[in-house]
Amino acid sequence: MKETNKSSARDASIAAANRKKIEKDRRKKQYDDLQVQGTNNSSIVSKRSVELLYSTKLQPELTTWFKFFVPKGKRRSPAINRGYWIRMESIKRLVMKIINNNPTKKINIINLGCGFDPLPFQLLEIYSETRDHLCFLDIDYPELLDNKLELIKKSPEVLDILDDLQEITKEELELGMKLKSANYKILGCDLKNEKLYQEQLESMCEPESVSVFIAEVSLAYMHHQDANKIIDISSKLPNSHFLILEQILPVDKHHSFAKKMLYHFEHLRSPLKCVEHYPKIENQRERFSQWFHFIEIHDLLQNWNLLIDADTKGKVKQIEEFDEWEEFIVFCQHYTIVHATNQDSVSLYQKQTIMPPPKFTVDPTPIEVRVDENTSLELKFAASALHHGKIIIHGGLAQTRTNQVLSYDYITGQTTPLETINPPSARMCHTVTPIANGQLLMVGGRGRPHQTFADVYKLTDNAWVQMKSLPNGRSRHSAVSVANGNYVLICGDGDGCEKDDIFQMYNVEQNTWISLQQEHEVIPPVSSSSMVMTGEYTGVIYGGMIEDVTPEINYSIYEFEINIANHQIRLTKLDSNLQFGRIGSQSLVKENKLYVIGGILKEKPTDRFDSIITYDLIRKQFSSTDFGSDIWTHRSPTMIGFNLVTLPDQNQACIVGGGGVCYSFGSSYNSIYLIKY
Incomplete structure (x- = not known):
């Protein structure tokens, strides 16, 4: 009898512990879901800032739709504004390309984790004359969409652009439908509930239609297995396109921008989970190749270069004062857009010519870098x-x-x-x-x-x-x-x-x-180039921006000789290479060896092995150096807006200052680095 009582008490204790764990897990999931939903709030305010500045100037004939979801606008910094604009514009233009490529087919545009994004209303206005074949489905957490629905009901302009509102059937209510019109539907769904999601697609999307799925940093917060189930289900529809915007780690998690980005989302209790499994573009390509036969992937800077025409870039320049190219480039390099489709499709991008990367040897006399642990200098430029x-x-x-x-x-x-x-x-x-x-x-x-x-x-x-x-x-x-x-x-x-x-x-x-009049060859006007003397009247200059609209980069290195008496400078191009195309690099020369230090490359972020490289001015040969594992892991440099000072001590220099604003995640500043070369 005693054993039975003990057993019953033990079972009751285990059952109570299990109930407590289930309740704890439920509350944690609810809290985590609320944190993810909270990312909509800051994002939509930033997008409203973009609308206030960009949309009213680039497309003044169109309605400003974000104002119905963010009544009080808040102006963001120029770097954040331009970053959000290229995010939004890239998605919009890619969707429009798919629409334009399928003029006779019904097209469903399904926005996964839509938040308060008014993309459907923007596109319904743009295609106001030919929108009969378009249907937009907004899908997100039911509680979040209840709030969106209330805002829509209070906005006559939004209701006016929607074709006749229709009564929702009992079956549709069970599927989570909250609003229904011919061109627009709201469907509540926690995307971790893949069974409900699949039922929604089967009910809403006809097999002969084209389905365009958009996931703008919405699946990024999910465990990759859960996110992949959504992609898998979506791919089962014929003629489907998947557009996903997610963060990547083009170098590694220790890069100063990546570190700030990852910490930001961890701090908000909405960590980026997919980026752990798909940190590189090649990982994303492998991921989507499981379900789609045609895949093209570009980071946001490539989207800026390939999707945005020169005329629009010129207009963007005029919108607000902007001198944060380095910060914009690094941000763009940490976000990618994947376009994957199982439809017989042409590319949505124009072809690009890529300069081949240099071949590196390992420098036989590597540098040594140490950090001044006692000094913090939060200062740039x-x-x-x-x-x-x-x-x-x-x-x-x-x-x-x-x-x-x-x-x-x-x-x-x-x-x-x-x-x-x-x-x-x-x-x-x-x-x-x-x-x-x-x-x-x-x-x-x-x-x-x-x-x-x-x-x-x-x-x-x-x-x-x-x-x-x-x-x-x-x-x-x-x-x-x-x-x-x-x-x-x-x-x-x-x-x-x-x-x-x-x-x-x-x-x-x-x-x-x-x-000084340029002789022999002419270097175009450049800003943020690097110049260093090699003799009393001779030196070299490389890199910098030729113009600040594209921006166009100088990929060449020139040798120069000054003739003071004749007021002339004679220039000779020594070489052209991707590694010379740096904005804000610094340099020094020792015995015909050029040390190329820092700066921002347009094609890729600098990493542990090319933040400092050497170039043999005679052999025209690059060598890589190692910034050091410990320093790179714990004090990785932000190679923006810094100075290089050569010291009187033999073979030593000092990197002073430098840093950057990491999008909306906060600022990252350099340590002071002492270099022995």
Whole structure:
């Protein structure tokens, strides 16, 4: 009897524990689902910001639909606005291409995890004359769609664009239908319930129709097995297209942008689960090849280049001041759009020509990198130079643009603010260059984007003295000391620059500027290129942007020789290669070996083995170097807006400052890196 009682008590205890676990799991799932639903709130506010700025200027004839779902608009930063615009525009244009390719067939556009996205209403307006064959199905959590339905009911403009609202049958209610018209339906479904999802598709999509599935960062929060069940079910429909926008890790999870992105979603309790299993484009291709015979995959930067025409890009440039190309490029490289279809289909993209990557050898004299653990410098696009054995750091962008002067002791790691007399105004994207008599020359820079400065200052002791200004404003230019600091050469595009204004030479003694005429070959106007001296009057220059609409990149390296007497600079192209096409790279030269450091590549993010590379100027051969496993894992650099200062100690240099805004995930800043080469 006692054993029976003990057994019953044990069973009751186990049953109670199981009930407690079931309830705990239910609450956790409910909480996790709410966190995922919460991502809609921040996303839709950002999309409303885009609509306020972009849509009203690019397509003023169309209705602004987001306002019905986000009554109070909030303006995001230029980088976030442009990032969300290319996301939204890419999806919209790809859907429109599929619609245009199937003019006689009924087309179902199924938005999975639609949130408050008004894409159906945008496209119904665009195709107002030929929309009879279009039907939009919005699918998401039932609770979220209840809120969307209430907003729709309060918006006469939304109701007006929908063809006659129809009564929902009992069977349709059981399928989760919340609104029904000829062109638009709302269906509540937790996508982890694949049985209900399959029943919804079988009921709503005729076999002879074309079905376009959109998953804009909606399946990304699901376990990959659950997400793949949805893709599998969707692929069973004939003539189906699947468009999925998801995050990728083009380098690895330790890349500074990836690290910030992953932390952001973890912190929100809505971690990106699919990216763990499909971190690369090739993983996504393998994933979708299980169900579709035609697959094309491009990151968002390739979508910007291949889908957006030059005229639209030009209009986008005019919408708001923008000078965050590096941050935009890195963001785009971490998002991909997959187009997969089982319909006999042509590509939705135009063909592109890809420059082959360089062949690397391993540098026999590898670099050593160590981090200054004592110093944190959250500052980008400052100007730095060696001055009396210390590194002087001027200006740059912290929370705002600054005109502070800092002295960094690279031996002790101590940073000290310096009080100076007659300081220049706050600025960024300028240069500070050592000149004769132990002085520094500060040149140009900008305030807000495109507000370039032409002023020039000399720092003597702790006093700034204004010198002769440039003939036109410059920012994102490069500058080097020539002939033991008796001259300063700058190169870069500026306000109203002509071909022979690109190179300007400053005579320190005479306080004059000279325009150098290009001879032999001509380098186009460039910004954010890298220039370094190889001799008293010779040097090399590579990379940078030729224009900031596409942007077009300079992939060439040029050797130059200065003839001061004749006011000439003779240029010879040495080589062209993808690895020279860097925006904001820095460089140094030792014994015919060029060290190419950092910057942003348009084709791919720089990684542990090409954040610093070497190039043999004689053999024209690249070698890779290793940034170091420990540093890359824990303190990976953000190779944007930094300075490189060569130190008097033999074979040493210092990376100072730098960082970037990682989309809407927050900012990432560099450590101070000491390099031995």
